[in-house]
Amino acid sequence: MHRQVASTSTMSTSCCYPTILQFLFISFHILSIVCSVSAFSASTSAPKQPSTASSKADTTIHTEPPPTNNNNEYDDKAAQVWKTIATAEGIEKDEIITNYKIPAGLRGTYLINGFGSARIGKKRLVHPFESHGFFKAITFEHDGTIRFRAKYINTPVRKLEQIFQRPMFRGAMSAVADMDNPMGNFWNMLSPTTRETANLAVRKWGDTEENQRLIVTCDNAPYYSLDTDTLETNGIETLDTKLLEGKKMLAHTRVDTDRQRLVAVSLDYLPVDQATEIHFYEFDSAGKLISDRKYKTSPAVVFHDWMLTPNYYIVPAAEAVFDLSKIP
Numbered sequence: 284m285h286r287q288v289a290s291t292s293t294m295s296t297s298c299c300y301p302t303i304l305q306f307l308f309i310s311f312h313i314l315s316i317v318c319s320v321s322a323f324s325a326s327t328s329a330p331k332q333p334s335t336a337s338s339k340a341d342t343t344i345h346t347e348p349p350p351t352n353n354n355n356e357y358d359d360k361a362a363q364v365w366k367t368i369a370t371a372e373g374i375e376k377d378e379i380i381t382n383y384k385i386p387a388g389l390r391g392t393y394l395i396n397g398f399g400s401a402r403i404g405k406k407r408l409v410h411p412f413e414s415h416g417f418f419k420a421i422t423f424e425h426d427g428t429i430r431f432r433a434k435y436i437n438t439p440v441r442k443l444e445q446i447f448q449r450p451m452f453r454g455a456m457s458a459v460a461d462m463d464n465p466m467g468n469f470w471n472m473l474s475p476t477t478r479e480t481a482n483l484a485v486r487k488w489g490d491t492e493e494n495q496r497l498i499v500t501c502d503n504a505p506y507y508s509l510d511t512d513t514l515e516t517n518g519i520e521t522l523d524t525k526l527l528e529g530k531k532m533l534a535h536t537r538v539d540t541d542r543q544r545l546v547a548v549s550l551d552y553l554p555v556d557q558a559t560e561i562h563f564y565e566f567d568s569a570g571k572l573i574s575d576r577k578y579k580t581s582p583a584v585v586f587h588d589w590m591l592t593p594n595y596y597i598v599p600a601a602e603a604v605f606d607l608s609k610i611p
Contacts, residue, residue, distance in 0.1 A: 404448030
């Protein structure tokens with residue numbers, strides 16, 4: 284029995300950059316290692332305070348100190364805490380913890396995928412959502428000890444940015460260059476818009492130790508897999524099918540517990556048709572593809588999360604329409 288799509292009533296686009304433009308983009312970053320390039324300054328300066336001009340008046344004005352604004356004080360503290368957390372660097376570890384008493388019978392491994400630091404070198408990403416994946420595993424052992432492991436997910440994007448010590452892929456919210464001058468905007472235009480960071484979700488799948496996979500995911504990017512013991516990044520994970528190669532997968536997967544199926548989904552935007560192709564894939568407990576179905580929606584839709592029932596895939600179908608007349 285095949286599932287059907289049921290929709291609940293932003294457009295995501297992708298484009299291919301000419302090879303020569305990509306070459307120029309990478310070359311510019313190579314030059315920036317050798318010499319200081321002002322266009323790529325990621326530092327932020329405080330806004331200039333407006334100058335105040337005094338004027339003579341016929342009357343005497345008595346001034347009092349401005350009242351203390353506690354809200355501003357709280358806002359400053361909140362901003363500092365946020366900055367501290369967002370830019371904190373994750374420390375990779377593999378250690379045994381013995382000074383905690385765990386509840387009797389608590390066994391197993393708790394897997395956590397999430398954001399690493401929003402700082403790359405001396406540069407700052409706009410939002411932690413675009414930081415590299417930092418994976419944690421907490422194992423409660425039979426002898427009462429706890430094994431804690433933490434490791435960055437080493438995607439090609441992270442490898443490149445570690446070499447150059449600066450953001451190389453701007454993503455949806457960040458930038459690789461200062462946007463206050465034409466040159467910076469030019470390099471931002473050339474930089475790739477997708478950050479493959481694998482920082483949102485994790486799914487452990489497989490019915491035996493031999494075919495078990497630890498899959499880490501983010502939106503609009505391929506899946507990656509980790510070594511279940513060392514947490515080293517194995518590379519792109521396509522399970523047993525070439526259908527996932529080059530696909531922009533959604534971070535969230537679902538499990539049909541009755542049929543023991545892992546269900547994944549990818550989205551492809553069709554610019555000519557102004558439509559979205561939604562592709563669902565179902566894998567058995569051994570990771571073998573047993574079903575794939577495509578659905579085309581027009582106008583285009585984009586979504587992050589979705590639901591699964593015995594008979595339907597349920598997706599939010601908020602239409603995305605590009606209308607130039609709405610641009611002021």
